[in-house]
Amino acid sequence: MTRRLAADGAGIAQAADILRGGGLVAFGTETVYGLGADATNAHAVARIFAAKQRPAFNPLISHFPDAASAFVHAHADARAHRLAQRFWPGPLTLVLPRTADCAICDLAGAGLPSVAVRVPAGDVARALLAAAGVPVAAPSANPSGGVSPSRAEHVLDGLEGRIDAVLDSGPCAVGIESTIVDLTGPHPVLLRPGGIPIEALREICPDITLPHDSSDARPAAPGRLSSHYAPTLPVRLGAVSVAPDEALLAFGPELPGSSLTWNLSPGEKLEEAAARLFAGLRFLDMEGRRRGLRAIAVQPVPTHGLGAAIADRLSRAACPRT
Ligand code: TXA
Ligand code: MG
Structure with a gap:
């Protein structure tokens, strides 16, 4: 049974108790x-991998209520402090060397010498993390490879009965995962585009590189499988027309001829599009299948700012499935 907890004091306290007891709370x-699970408890972390059916080589991000508690477990240099000061709490994950005191279990870190840490924004999340008092490992709360959840109902659609509770704090404001920056080498490397655009990171780290244009050969975030965020229906990108048996994921003025449309942002606002992306993919997939449609056609979205993260998620959603 998965309990649905309200995001009030009592719900947060119960959720923290479940985490401290080795349980799973979305x-x-x-x-x-x-x-979420206690990142210092390998049994609890193993339950995350089982519930999501996630490949165990894919490491998890640990979440903290503030930078000071994160930097007990991850070694922060001057760049990390500057980034944390500017973007935390917020959608930025830092990959840093483990400290000698690091209590994050090897399973959460996939045996790597680095750890991924983040201080999320949102009063409920930070209250939960403070009450739990342990690092909280948390991948997106969906079965591995599927579309990420931006509402509590999405979590239950995929994981009902497989996790102990979901703490319902309503829809997610940003709607797209955190930007991941690797600070273990001489130059910061962008491992995953996300909620903080690279243009904003460059103001603090002008030398940040993308994995493919970096001269060192370190791999991108391990476990960034090419097919990911995938609805059941195939996804066709760059649509300039829509077939009668396709659903349409629109951006801006809609292509004519679709019987089923979700517009990411009629006014072409990238923040709005990011926040509505995963809910839109879920809606078109479910309703499209119900109506016997064959695919989801996607109109082009600009690739600056948050558009880079949107394009990344859409290209993985469109990847051939394994
Ligand atoms: O916004 C987010 O980041 C969300 C929320 C829940 O915080 N979490 C999330 O987690 O997206 P997940 O597991 O879906 O993605 C974590 C990514 C993976 O691509 C993983 O490979 C990478 O972080 N990662 C974790 N630890 C790493 C490490 N030590 N080195 C490189 N990449 C790492
Ligand atoms: Mg994920």
């Missing part, structure tokens, strides 16, 4: 709902 952050 909770809303500003990006997406995370599936």
